[in-house]
Amino acid sequence: MKNLVIIGSTGSVGTQTLDVVRSFPDDFRVVGLIAGKNFELLEQQVVEFKPKWIYSNCTQKQKLKLYSYGCFEKPIEEIVALPSVDLIVTATSGDIALVPTLIAINNKKNIALANKESIVIAGKELVSKAKQNKVDIFPLDSEPNAIWQCLKGEEKAISKLIITASGGALRDFPLETLSDVTPEQALNHPTWKMGDKITVDSATLMNKAFEVIEAHYLFDIPWEDIEVLIHTESLIHSMVEFVDGSIKAEIGKPDMRMPIQYSLLHPIRKFNPKVSKVNLIDVGKLSFAELDLNRYPCFVLGIEYGKKGGTWPAVLSGADQMAVELFLSGKIKYTEICEIIRNATKSHIAVSNPDVYQALEAANWAKKQVEDLVK
Numbered sequence: 001m002k003n004l005v006i007i008g009s010t011g012s013v014g015t016q017t018l019d020v021v022r023s024f025p026d027d028f029r030v031v032g033l034i035a036g037k038n039f040e041l042l043e044q045q046v047v048e049f050k051p052k053w054i055y056s057n058c059t060q061k062q063k064l065k066l067y068s069y070g071c072f073e074k075p076i077e078e079i080v081a082l083p084s085v086d087l088i089v090t091a092t093s094g095d096i097a098l099v100p101t102l103i104a105i106n107n108k109k110n111i112a113l114a115n116k117e118s119i120v121i122a123g124k125e126l127v128s129k130a131k132q133n134k135v136d137i138f139p140l141d142s143e144p145n146a147i148w149q150c151l152k153g154e155e156k157a158i159s160k161l162i163i164t165a166s167g168g169a170l171r172d173f174p175l176e177t178l179s180d181v182t183p184e185q186a187l188n189h190p191t192w193k194m195g196d197k198i199t200v201d202s203a204t205l206m207n208k209a210f211e212v213i214e215a216h217y218l219f220d221i222p223w224e225d226i227e228v229l230i231h232t233e234s235l236i237h238s239m240v241e242f243v244d245g246s247i248k249a250e251i252g253k254p255d256m257r258m259p260i261q262y263s264l265l266h267p268i269r270k271f272n273p274k275v276s277k278v279n280l281i282d283v284g285k286l287s288f289a290e291l292d293l294n295r296y297p298c299f300v301l302g303i304e305y306g307k308k309g310g311t312w313p314a315v316l317s318g319a320d321q322m323a324v325e326l327f328l329s330g331k332i333k334y335t336e337i338c339e340i341i342r343n344a345t346k347s348h349i350a351v352s353n354p355d356v357y358q359a360l361e362a363a364n365w366a367k368k369q370v371e372d373l374v375k
């Protein structure tokens, strides 16, 4: 029985994590739920999963209602460090889970990591702290989870990682129409149902740049050995090519419950009747294509900032967080996202080996720069 804390329990990954818990009641106990403002859903979760600890941004009146079910509130940083906790699922977007993740690692807790921004902001430091504390960071996001599965048992003779990308909601829009794209159009992802921030990042492919950065740090693979391909069916979640030319792929339906279940149950695999299997005859064909870099300038920028290292990836993450927020609230155009991130952050004076707090400071600096530029 593993004792779980879920940071972001009311979001897309959080609710699907709880659905996995529902499928395996003998394997998991939910001891902590952390959410933002969705009181109705958090209340349902508290009633169903009976966590001892909660943290939320609900109103005082709503909190009193939640306490009436027998749970107590503590700051996130204290919940993740509780002796009874075994595994933390980080399922908030942006930088909310970053410091709690560091504290959890320092308290020798394993992490099931959905929140890729944490690794983008401070990947080097988090991975090094995890090694020092002998804890595991289990990649829960479908692409790094697929790579993790492909690497099992043979982590030495890798020639390259191949990360697949669906191409996002706007992949078939003519280039000249992108400047008029509305938030609703960018949020209409063809294969995955996710939170707003990651869905916009999937349209710009900033999400894919984040995954390359994540793979670089989590699997310690040089930048030049990580390739990205367009694979519109979203059935192959990523691949590893080995030195002899063999390629291993992880294939499954685009259902996040699968990688969530793999990272939570690890090292065991179990049948989950709710997760349907792929029928390869029905699939028939799988397609692959090169990235059109003209369509995805955020991907190019993301890789550039990732490779620069130091506090640059943190700046990228912070600036992107703010730019996406401004796009979703109608303050900037879709096609301005990349340009604004670049222009707002070009004066950054980087720190070469930042700790988590210096990286977070750089991310916050970048958010402010973007906000000020747009004002």
Ligand SMILES: NC(=O)c1ccc[n+]([C@@H]2O[C@H](COP(=O)([O-])OP(=O)(O)OC[C@H]3O[C@@H](n4cnc5c(N)ncnc54)[C@H](OP(=O)(O)O)[C@@H]3O)[C@@H](O)[C@H]2O)c1
Pocket (backbone or CB within 6 Å): 007, 008, 009, 010, 011, 012, 013, 014, 034, 035, 036, 037, 038, 039, 056, 057, 090, 091, 092, 093, 094, 096, 114, 115, 116, 117, 140, 141, 142, 192, 193, 194, 195, 196, 197, 198, 256
């Ligand atoms: N969705 C996916 O399929 C998917 C796949 C792979 C990776 N990821 C990554 O997983 C992370 C989460 O994505 P998502 O799509 O699940 O996001 P989401 O649906 O937007 O959910 C975000 C969660 O964070 C909570 N939250 C927001 N502000 C908070 C605060 N100040 N304190 C505590 N909790 C707060 C929200 O609570 P309220 O709703 O209650 O306000 C919600 O539970 C992202 O880093 C994303 O890149 C997502």
